[in-house]
Amino acid sequence: MxxxxxxxxxxxxxxxxxxxxxxxxxxxxxxxxxxxxxxxxxxxxxxxxxxxxxxxxxxxxxxxxxxxxxxxxxxxxxxxxxxxxxxxxxxxxxxxxxxxxxxxxxxxxxxxxxxxxxxxxxxHGIASEYDSVTALYTKDKLLDTLADLKDERQRYYILFVGMYNFGELNNVYGYEFGNKILRTFAEKLLEFTDDAEVYHAGGTKFALVSTQLNLSEIKEIYSEIVDYCRNSIAVEGVNVTITLGGSCTEVMNFNIDEHTVYSNGILGLDESMKDRHGELCVFGSSNLDKSHERLVLLNALRNSISRDCEGFSIVYQPVVSAQEERLWGAEALVRWQKNPFGRVSPSEFIGWLEDDPLFYDLGLWIARNSMKYWKEKVLSVRPELSLSINVSYTQLERKNFRRDLLEILKELDYPPENLRVELTERCSVLDKNFIRNEIIFLRSQGILTFIDDFGTGFSALELLLFLPVAGIKIDKSFVDGIDEDEKKRIVARAIIECASNIGLKTTIEGVETGDIREILLGFGASHLQGYHYSKPLSIDDFTSHPLFKE
CATH class of the missing domain: 3.30.450.20 (PAS domain)
Incomplete structure (x- = not known):
C-alpha cells in the first residue's frame, strides 16, 4: 500500500x-x-x-x-x-x-x-453563554458580568438598544427571516466599538457594557447605530428599515444588584420607544437623583416579588355585555403599594418587569390569587361570570407555562370555561406558529384566548385569520376622544365589523363617559369595559357593586 x-x-x-x-x-x-x-x-x-x-x-x-x-x-x-x-x-x-x-x-x-x-x-453544540440566533453573549451572561462589576466596585456604562417595529417585520417577512435580521444587526453591532462587550439582552433588545467609554462616546455609538438602521439593513438582498430606542445608565451605586440595573435600562428603553421617538434616555450624573430613585424603586419591587409578592394586590374591573349592559365578568389587574413609595401605577413598572426573571413568578401569583378569590367570592354566587387574566410573551414562551397554568386550575378546582386569557401586545415578537399552537392548546383545555390591545403590537389583520382566538380587545387609544374624532369612530366601527364578520367577539376598553358609551353601543361590540361602569375594585367591593347584584 x-x-x-x-x-x-x-x-x-x-x-x-x-x-x-x-x-x-x-x-x-x-x-x-x-x-x-x-x-x-x-x-x-x-x-x-x-x-x-x-x-x-x-x-x-x-x-x-x-x-x-x-x-x-x-x-x-x-x-x-x-x-x-x-x-x-x-x-x-x-x-x-x-x-x-x-x-x-x-x-x-x-x-x-x-x-x-x-x-x-x-x-460542543450551542454554548449556554451564547445566544444561538445572534451568537452574542446571552442575557444570563450579561447579568453575570454586571454582578462581577458590582463585586469589583467598577464604574461602568450600559447601553441598551431595542427594536420597536420588529413585530411588523416578523409579520411581513416571517419568523425565520426575522432571526436573520437579528443576526445581521448583531454582527453589525460588533463593528461599532472594540471597547465594549455586546450582549443579546432578550427578544429584540441588545446591550453594550463598557468600563472604558465615556458618555459622549456612548452617545456617538448610539447615533451611528440609529443612522445605520435608518438607512436600511440589507438581509439576503432585502432592505429593511428598523426603528430603534435606546437607554444608557451610568452605574456608580454598588448597593444595587444586577437585576435592578438591567430593569432600569429596560424601563428607560421603553420610555425611549414610547415617549421620545427613539431619543436616547440617559441616566447618570446629570440626573443622578432620578436614576437612583428609579433603581431603588425597581429593587424594592423585585424584593417584594421575592417575598411572596408582598405589597401586591389584585383588583377587578367589571366587563359588561354591550347589548344588555349586564355584568359578564371582569379583568384581573395588579396593584403595588409599599412604604415609602406609596401606590405605584402598573404603567410605571409592568413594561420593564416583563423582562425580569421574577416576572414569571409574579404572573403565576396573579393567576393563582385572582382565580382563587374569584372562585370563592364570585362563582359561588354568580357561576356564569368569567375572569380575564393577562399573559405576556415572557410567560407564554416559558416551557413550563402550560403545566403551571393547568396545575393552578387543578389546585383550585377552577372551571376553565370561566377563564379568558388575554395575550398582551408584546406577544407579537413571538413566532406566530408558536402562538397559534399555544392558543390551540388552551382551547383544548376549555380556555378561550383574546388578543389584548388590538391595533398596537398585534395590528396585522392577517393574524385574525391565522390565530384561532375567540376575540379581540380594542386598545383604549382608539376610544379616547372618539366622541370628538370622526376618524376614530370610522376605524373603531370598521374593526368591530371586521371581527364580527369573521366570528370574533370584541371587547372595547376605555369606556369612560356616557357620551362614549352612546357611540359605541351602536357599533355592535360584544363587551364594554371602563370607568363609566366602574373603576377596578377589590374583590369585596366587586361583589357589593350594583352590577354584581343585578
Missing amino acids: DKVALLTKVFEAFASSTKGRYVFMTDMETNISRWSKSCVEEFGLPSERMENAGEIWEEHIHPMDKSRYHQSIVDLFEGKSESHDMVYRARNKNGEYVACTCKGTVIRDDDGKHLYFAGTIDN
Missing part, C-alpha cells in the same frame, strides 16, 4: 471514530485539504476535499473570533507556530453558531519541511 492510500485509510478511520468530532488534514504545499464528511454536512461546506479550506472555514467563524483564528492560521503557514489550539464559535448550516474546540499540529518530514497540518474539531 502506497503512502497516499495509507494516509487515506488512517484519515477515514479517525474521521468515523467519534460523533461530534471532526478530522481534517491539509497538504501545506498544495493547500488542498480533506475534511470529515460529517463536518461537511453539519456546516454546509463545499465538499470533503477542498482547496484553500482555511479561508472557506474562516467564513464560518464568528466575527468576534475571526481575527484570532486568522492570525493563528497565518502563523502556522509562515512557520511561526507549530500547533493550533483554540475555542471559537462557528456557524452551522442552519445559521446557528456553535462552540468548537480546534486542535491541530504541523507534521514535518525528516528534513524539517512542512508536510501536513492535521487535527480535530470538537463540536
Whole structure:
C-alpha cells in the first residue's frame, strides 16, 4: 500500500471514530485539504476535499473570533507556530453558531519541511453563554458580568438598544427571516466599538457594557447605530428599515444588584420607544437623583416579588355585555403599594418587569390569587361570570407555562370555561406558529384566548385569520376622544365589523363617559369595559357593586 492510500485509510478511520468530532488534514504545499464528511454536512461546506479550506472555514467563524483564528492560521503557514489550539464559535448550516474546540499540529518530514497540518474539531453544540440566533453573549451572561462589576466596585456604562417595529417585520417577512435580521444587526453591532462587550439582552433588545467609554462616546455609538438602521439593513438582498430606542445608565451605586440595573435600562428603553421617538434616555450624573430613585424603586419591587409578592394586590374591573349592559365578568389587574413609595401605577413598572426573571413568578401569583378569590367570592354566587387574566410573551414562551397554568386550575378546582386569557401586545415578537399552537392548546383545555390591545403590537389583520382566538380587545387609544374624532369612530366601527364578520367577539376598553358609551353601543361590540361602569375594585367591593347584584 502506497503512502497516499495509507494516509487515506488512517484519515477515514479517525474521521468515523467519534460523533461530534471532526478530522481534517491539509497538504501545506498544495493547500488542498480533506475534511470529515460529517463536518461537511453539519456546516454546509463545499465538499470533503477542498482547496484553500482555511479561508472557506474562516467564513464560518464568528466575527468576534475571526481575527484570532486568522492570525493563528497565518502563523502556522509562515512557520511561526507549530500547533493550533483554540475555542471559537462557528456557524452551522442552519445559521446557528456553535462552540468548537480546534486542535491541530504541523507534521514535518525528516528534513524539517512542512508536510501536513492535521487535527480535530470538537463540536460542543450551542454554548449556554451564547445566544444561538445572534451568537452574542446571552442575557444570563450579561447579568453575570454586571454582578462581577458590582463585586469589583467598577464604574461602568450600559447601553441598551431595542427594536420597536420588529413585530411588523416578523409579520411581513416571517419568523425565520426575522432571526436573520437579528443576526445581521448583531454582527453589525460588533463593528461599532472594540471597547465594549455586546450582549443579546432578550427578544429584540441588545446591550453594550463598557468600563472604558465615556458618555459622549456612548452617545456617538448610539447615533451611528440609529443612522445605520435608518438607512436600511440589507438581509439576503432585502432592505429593511428598523426603528430603534435606546437607554444608557451610568452605574456608580454598588448597593444595587444586577437585576435592578438591567430593569432600569429596560424601563428607560421603553420610555425611549414610547415617549421620545427613539431619543436616547440617559441616566447618570446629570440626573443622578432620578436614576437612583428609579433603581431603588425597581429593587424594592423585585424584593417584594421575592417575598411572596408582598405589597401586591389584585383588583377587578367589571366587563359588561354591550347589548344588555349586564355584568359578564371582569379583568384581573395588579396593584403595588409599599412604604415609602406609596401606590405605584402598573404603567410605571409592568413594561420593564416583563423582562425580569421574577416576572414569571409574579404572573403565576396573579393567576393563582385572582382565580382563587374569584372562585370563592364570585362563582359561588354568580357561576356564569368569567375572569380575564393577562399573559405576556415572557410567560407564554416559558416551557413550563402550560403545566403551571393547568396545575393552578387543578389546585383550585377552577372551571376553565370561566377563564379568558388575554395575550398582551408584546406577544407579537413571538413566532406566530408558536402562538397559534399555544392558543390551540388552551382551547383544548376549555380556555378561550383574546388578543389584548388590538391595533398596537398585534395590528396585522392577517393574524385574525391565522390565530384561532375567540376575540379581540380594542386598545383604549382608539376610544379616547372618539366622541370628538370622526376618524376614530370610522376605524373603531370598521374593526368591530371586521371581527364580527369573521366570528370574533370584541371587547372595547376605555369606556369612560356616557357620551362614549352612546357611540359605541351602536357599533355592535360584544363587551364594554371602563370607568363609566366602574373603576377596578377589590374583590369585596366587586361583589357589593350594583352590577354584581343585578
